[in-house]
Amino acid sequence: MTVNLGAELAAARILAVIRGTDTAGAIAAGTALLEEGVRLVEVALTTPDAVRAVEALRAVAPAGSLVGAGTVLTAADVAAVAAAGAQFVVTPAVVESIAEAARRGLPVAAGALTPTEAYTAMRMGASAVKLFPASVGGAAYLRAVRDPFPDIPFVAVGGVGLADVPGYLKAGAIAVGVGGPLVGDAASGGDLAALRVRARTYLAAVRESAGS
Template sequence: MEFLSSLQTRRLMAIVRGSDADAALDTVLTLVRSGIDLVEVSLSGTDALNVIAKARAKLGPGALLGAGTVLTPRDVLRAADAGAAYTVTPAVTEAVAASRALGLPVLVGALTPTEVATALAAGATAVKLFPAGQGGLELLRALRGPFPDVPFVPVGGVDAATGRALLAAGAVAVGVGSPLVGRAADGDTAGLTDRIAAFRSLAGEAS
């Protein structure tokens, strides 16, 4: 899987984190089968590694399924064993080098210019601009000055309107958790279909 080209093509990565492993798995499958096929399963969710493994078994080897909140080399190894095709970190940690050593693409969390430069030097495939909720648009515009060629993926507090603006400002993609998933990964699927349609429309407009 070419992770960067997938980000450039899909423009949207869903983030699934929940307290109910069965509901989280159902959410992953629903997202993918509804056309949002770039999905990160956060390791901070309940039984996340089994969610990844079961989703991989059901979706096959080509699914754009990754592990998020990856902090340590052990996390990387366990995520890879479960079938994650890429890793996502909240910051520049030892997990970046461990991911690269295994040949896994890695989306590395950064917020400041120094952190962006450090993430790139560590081997980031793309930079996760995090948290990108309040002030994220201005921050993205500012960072693209000294880093015009860096593929930025804003994450954190990104709703449909914010996502649209971030993509228009040059983000390669956006990562979206609760504004898209809601509480589906906890078992409450109310409104999920409508939110999926809204975010698919956003990604389509930006393509």
């Protein structure tokens, strides 16, 4: 069954981005995030043996959760993560993998920074646009980019700290994507207990923003 990525992102409001230096650490971090209730988890392909990490997380993900792959650049990358069971892909830019994933029925959050890139990504078959790096312009820039494209689902990613979450969501992002500020060193064999605390804190922040 094809995932409606835009709807899933809008419901979850947060996408966890795992980019580690250790495969086992990435799997452990992803498992902890899923157990804490983070519903969407992305493993960046810059993580060693990321495809295996995707496969391992799919095996333990609870019902209602989605595991995807990030930094997916080429058609070959799409084929590899699809074979591992990735339920969505994320790109850092407007690249060939967008069209290939769309051809396979695999939803894509495509990286874009400018209005031209956002429009092009959607024309290539993206399900959502990952505004990246969002920290370049902050919530005000997101609001400005959204103005001519009110129907494009935007996810703010890149330098999104806890204090930034309400601003991006109020500016119209359907979700925020959070890597380092959430995951910390956990995906490289670091502190999983601290990761669990941060996960609960971020989840509380998105719930509070949704209710405001």
